[in-house]
Amino acid sequence: MKRISLLAFALLPLLAMAQTVTSPNGNVTVKFSLSESGQPTYEMTYKGKTVCKPSHLGLKLAKDKHASKFMQETDLMDGFKETSHNISTFDETWKPVWGETATIRNNYNEMQIDLNQPSTSRNITIRFRVYDYGMGLRYEFPQQQELNYFVIKEEHTQFAMNGNHTAYWIPGDYDTQEYEYQITPLTGIKDVISRDREKYKSNSSTTVFSDTGVQTSLQMKTNDGLYINIHEAACIDYPTMHLNLNEETLTFESWLTPDAVGRKGFIQTPFNTPWRTVLVSDDARDMLSCKLTLNLNEPCKIEDTSWIHPTKYCGVWWNMIVGTKTWSYTDDYPSVRLGVTDYSKCKPNGTHGATTSEVKRYIDFAAKNGLQEVLVEGWNTGWEDWFGHQKLDVFDFVTPYPDFDIKYLNEYAHSKGVKLMMHHETSASVLNYERHLENAFRLMNKYGYDAVKTGYVGDIIPRGEYHYSQLMNNHYQRVVEEAAKHHIMVNAHEATRPTGICRTWPNLVGNESARGTEYEAFGGSVPYHTVMLPFTRLQGGPMDYTPGIFETKLSDWSQNPSFVHSTLCGQLSLYLVMYSPLQMAADLPEHYEKYDDAFQFIRDVACDWDDSRYLEAEPAKYITVARKAKGTDNWFVGGKTGEEVHTAVVKFDFLDKGKRYDCAIYQDAPDADYEKNPKAYRISHRTIKKGDVLKIKEARGGGFAISLMAK
Known part of the structure; x- marks a missing residue:
């Protein structure tokens, strides 16, 4: 593990200048600046393509009823000056107790922006961690005389989209995620929620809060082939975040779950919010294999994990x-x-x-x-x-x-x-x-x-x-x-x-x-x-x-x-x-x-697995994945399709060279169909080696499974 400080500035003379950090391989760039009113703003690109247009950051605070009646709460939205910033790099490989792979690499470049609000003498930090496949940002509140206890009225973290992307979404709800996913343009969200409001009440506990609200993790696909996913990581002592869309600007904004009286969070400094995450790639398989959410959480706090078992x-x-x-x-x-x-x-x-x-x-x-x-x-x-x-x-x-x-x-x-x-x-x-x-x-x-x-x-x-x-x-x-x-x-x-x-x-x-x-x-x-x-x-x-x-x-x-x-x-x-x-x-x-x-x-x-390889993937269409069983040379492959017939192409390039494997293939029969003939299947056996290729037809709503036992 290493962390190297690259740049550090204190009390910069040009407080309005933009600060930029790129991912280790240069694919992802995040730029931070303050608007003319001193509002924190960021933008994000992937291989030169816009992921998030300039998007504002900030929090509105509620007046604490226990505070003096003469006290007026000041929002943490604007009026900020940058006091310092620091850019550093971090690279480690850690071992999960269980997981899709035996090890996970956590490699990012980090930008820390320290801000002061002169009108209140309050200090906050906004921290960005930028990976080759996305970024996370969070608000940090150091302990200080002028910001000790506070109540959040609303968090205003924006994600300004660059087009009317295809969205895969479920409605924003304070109580449940037990919905089927909808697939619409961003501007189609409102029509569906308005239409289906009565249907959404069928669950045992539901609270749909907006005609344009959706839940995270939100998956999107752009017209120029980018896959974008918005979520959060490490939600500790904080309400869960949803997203609400401004249809005119195509901007999502964080929408926190309230308590019983409508307050969004009670905070005591020092405190860090959860990370707000944006995962991005031009390959859908990266949406499934990259471990952004896990990497933004703290290491394991359980000393003896021997009793935890898949x-x-x-x-x-x-x-x-x-x-x-x-x-x-x-x-x-x-x-x-x-x-x-x-x-x-x-x-x-x-x-x-x-x-x-x-x-x-x-x-x-x-x-x-x-x-x-x-x-x-x-x-x-x-x-x-x-x-x-x-x-x-x-x-x-x-x-x-x-x-x-x-x-x-x-x-x-x-x-x-x-x-x-x-x-x-x-x-x-x-x-x-x-x-x-x-x-x-x-x-x-x-x-x-x-x-x-x-x-x-x-x-x-x-x-x-x-x-x-x-x-x-x-x-x-x-x-x-x-x-x-x-x-x-x-x-x-x-x-x-x-x-x-x-x-x-x-x-x-x-x-x-x-x-x-x-x-x-x-x-x-x-x-x-x-x-x-x-x-x-x-x-x-x-x-x-x-x-x-x-x-x-x-x-x-x-x-x-x-x-x-x-x-x-x-x-x-x-x-x-x-x-x-x-x-x-x-x-x-x-x-x-x-x-x-x-x-x-x-x-x-x-x-439990030592390795996982996503071979094919497209949201709502198909997924094919190969996994190597923990502590063995055995592999298993699974493929699932959605509403349409799909022919999976399984290239066994992931197998060990020189090894041969007893292969059992469980696949849909030629006449299988999830509605008409769901239990029609066939099982075949053969020997497989590295470099072999299988083409397997999956029925509507179908799939296949393969076991590969090393000889």
Whole structure:
């Protein structure tokens, strides 16, 4: 690791002059200046092409009600003078605890601009880190007499676009990202949101805030072939950022999630905001392989990470999602009370999923097929009236239903070399969860659980708070840090979108924070959804997407009329395309037994990698990726397509020279189609070496998967 200071100036005589920093290879250039009114301004280019036109920076502050009534708050928007600037370079290679590659290079040139606002004697710093594939910027507030505590009314970070780009987006929402992606010009965003406002209310908790607001990570493509992605990194003690578009100027501006009374952030100096990031390339594959978000986070803070491990799991879940089983134990009570209701006096409903016998069946299946853990939802008391009542005291996270023998099942699982995965659905009652958190983690330690799936379905309690507010982001962070003390991995659902914090806290092994497989049972998602998520949601960290559904027509085995908008081989491809160290075999054991030859790929595929190569990529169209399993010479390749048929060209240039590989190819049959013939597949075997080429046809909504075992 090295950091070299290249330039340093203090009290420059020409305070209005622009300062410029370029990336190590010279592709990306960022220029900073102050406007005539002293407003911080930046612009950005890639290989000479404009990425961001001159864009303003600044924050408006709210008057703190505890401050003197005579005090008038002054915004941090303009009136600044530059006092100094510094340009330096940094280059290191670090090893993630888990990831797509064994090492990650963090190489950037940095520009630090120190500013003073003479009218208030306040000092701030704006820091830019410029990479070969993008840049990050943030505001820094040193501790100072004139700026100690302050309240953010709004952050005004702009991203001025240079044209009416094609945008791949979901509406800005303070509570959820569980939407299908829209593909429109920038000027088409308003029409779609205005049209679909009623549809957006179908989720358990939604707050769409603007007709021109979108969420990050926002992917765009310009008419001259640039791919641009706007996101944020290291969102700690701060509200989640959205973007709001000014249609006339085609300028996006940051839009922070408010708290219950509309304030955007309560700050004590010294403090750094999250990074605002712009990823750019003329090759779509770089959108997937470059690690800008991770690199802008702090190094790992967990000294001993030996207990953190990538995991394949199955679980008692899909039956409940589809509707053949229930989370609740009884239908006798219209409501239940925590610590009061006596379940021994009620009649079981006969549809409860988390029974001892059912969980034991899943444990046996996991042990037989090399899956490390079994998730069990609905094991604990309280599910009878858990949702829709804004109920404060819902679960205690330690009391099992009468038909779930927690001690026996954990002993049985451990005897089979399998662990159970804990489930903590908070029903968004955060106050209740924090009250019970320590006891819940102690119970997990007692029985040897090492991973928990948390959930935040519904409107947040404290009432009026949003899922993405500063208070809630602090809650999610607290859960991760407390879990680390207990050597517990966290997989958070319905929480805020990730921003690369898994580098610092690698026990955060997964998040949902997007429209996952469960929606295939609620009417389905468009086939290109899974070819969009790696360009958007996965920019901040891995997703627990829960792939692997083989019986795609749900009415064949249930009363659910929905169908999965994917072929069977398309489902196999997701274990490569949708990177995660936490991968679920989400279908039922009996369905996998019907297609045992195809299930072999799920048995074989790794979920931790030494190397990853994106071979083909185009947003919403197709992705083909090759990954080398951690600590082996084995490779796996996956390809996924969207609405259109695609022929993938797989060039095996990434294989080791001189080695030969036993190759199993799982691909769509010639007549496969996600609507008409989703389960049509074929498996072939051959020997592959470096330099060989395969052309593989992918059906609509289809895909393929390849295992390459070194001889």
